[in-house]
Amino acid sequence: MILRRTIPIWIATLGGFVMLISAFGKPIEGMGESFAEVFNVIAAIAFVLGAGSLLKANLTKISRRDAGWGFAIVTLSTFAVTLIAGIFKVGVNPSRDFPLATFSGKQTTPESPFGWLYEYAMVPLTSTMFALLAFYVASAAFRAFRAKNLEAGLLLGTAFIVLLGRTFAGVILTGWLPEWASGLRLENLSVYVMQVFNTAGNRAIIVGIALGVAATSLRILLGVDRSWMGTGGDR
C-alpha cells in the first residue's frame, strides 16, 4: 500500500511543488531542471523495459504463429540490426582527431550503416506515412463539408472562402472588384476570417486549456485526483 500509493503521491507532490516554486524563486531556479533530469534518467531506464516488451510481444507472436507473424520477424530483425549498428558503431570511420581510436567516429553520418539506415530507410518510410495524410484530409473534408444543416452550411461557406482565398483561383475570381470594395476580395476575406473569427475562437479554447492544465496539475499535486494510479487509488 505504502510503496504503491503513498510514496508515489508524495513524490508527485514534492516534485510538482519544487518545479512550481523553482519557476518563481531565484535561489532554487536550478532545482526544477534537476528534477527534469531525474525524469530523463527514469525514462532511460524505462526504455529498457520498453525494449523488453517489444521483444516479448513479437517473440510470442512468432511462437504462436499469430496472424502477421512474418512482420514480427521483420520487426525483430531490423531492431537487432539497427541496435548493433548503432551501439557498436559498425562500419564507422574513426574521427580525424583520433585516427587510432576505432570508436571515435560518428555513427549518424549517412556514410555509416546506422546513418544510412536512418537516411535511406527510416526517412522515406516516415515520409510515406506522412504523405498518406493528404488522402485522409480529403476524405475527412468531404464528410465535414456536407451541408446537412445551418451550422454545416456555415462551415462549408467559411471553408470555401478560406480555401479559395489561399489559391490563385481566388485572386482571379474576385480581382475585378474595385478598390473601395477590396475587402470583399477572397484573399482579403480569407485573411479576415483567419485573423478575427479563427483567432477569437482559438484563443477561447487556449484560455480554457490553460486553466484546465492548472486545475488538473493542482488536483494531482494535492492528491485530490489519484486516478493516474488507477481507480484503486481513490479508495
Place this chain on the structure above:
Amino acid sequence: MHSTARAVLRRRFQNRLRSAVLLVAMLVFVRVAAAEFITQVPVESAQGAPSATTAPIEATALFNEHRLPLGMWILGIGVATTIFVSRARSGKLPTIRRIAALEAVDEAIGRATEMGRPVLFIPGIQDMDNIQTVAGITMLSRVATTAAHYDAVIEAPTSRSLVMEAARDAVQASCLAAGRPESFQPDRINYITDEQFGYAAYVGGKMLREKPAACFYMGCFFAESLIFSEIGNSIGAIQIAGTAESSQLPFFVAACDYTLIGEEFFAASAYLSGEPDQLGTLQAQDSAKIAVLAFIVIGSAVATVSAICGSPSFLVEAYHLLQRALGVSP
C-alpha cells in the same frame, strides 16, 4: 477500530496534511512576493528629492519579478480550489453540464462487449512529463474500470515505455478496484516505438486487422491524429477523442463521433468520478475563467474607449496595467 473507519481517518489526515503543505507554500509565496515589493525603494532624482519611480534592490531579489502576474494567477487558482473543495465537501456540490462524449463512454464499451471486439485506447504520443498524457492515463483508468465490469478486452499500445508502465499500473489497479483482477492482461498494453509515424503505422495496421469496436484517443497528438481517426471511421468504430492540441481538434471533430475539446478533456476525470473534491476543482477552474473573461471585457472596453478618445495617457496606462496583470508584455 473498524478498518474502513481507520481508512477514512487516514485519508482525512492525508488531505489535511496536503492542505497544510499548500497553505505553507502559499504563505511562503506571498511572503517572498511581498518582500519583493517592500524592498522597492524610491530612486533619488538629480535634485536629491525622491522621485515617483522605484527600483528593486538586486541583492534581495529572491523572486523572479517577471513571473509575478503568473504567480498571482496560480495563487488565485490555488485559493479558489481550496475554497471550492471545502464547499463541495460540506455538501454544496456544483452543477456540471452534461458532456456527451463522457456520457458515451459506457455505451462505446458496451457495444465492444456485445460485438466481442476489443476496446482500443491511445494515450497520445508524448511522455509522462506532458500533462495531457497524465490526463489520458486518468481516462484510461476510468475506461479500464468500465471495461473490467463489462469483461471487455482493452488494448493500449504506447509510444513511450514510461507511459506503458504507467498505463499497466493504472489498468491493473482499475481491474482490482472493479473486483476483476483476472481481467488485467499486461501483454495487451505494450510499447511500440517512439517514432511518430512508425507508431501510427503500427496502430493503423492493428486497427485494420483487429477492427476494435470502440476507439479512445486521449492525450497529446500531432499529425497522426487524422490517420487514427480516419482509419477508425473506415472500420465503423465508435470513436471518442480528447486533446488539448488546438491544431488537432478540427481533425478529431471531423472524423470522430465525440470529441472532448481542450478543458473538457482535463475535466473528464473529475466528471466521471463525481467526487466532491474533484468537482470543487472544476468550480475553481470556472471561477478563474470568469476572472479572465472580466479582464478581457474590461481590456477591450478600455482599448476601444482609448482609441475613440485619442489615447489619453491614463487610459493607455490602465490598458498596460491590465496587460501586465494578464502576464502580457505591453
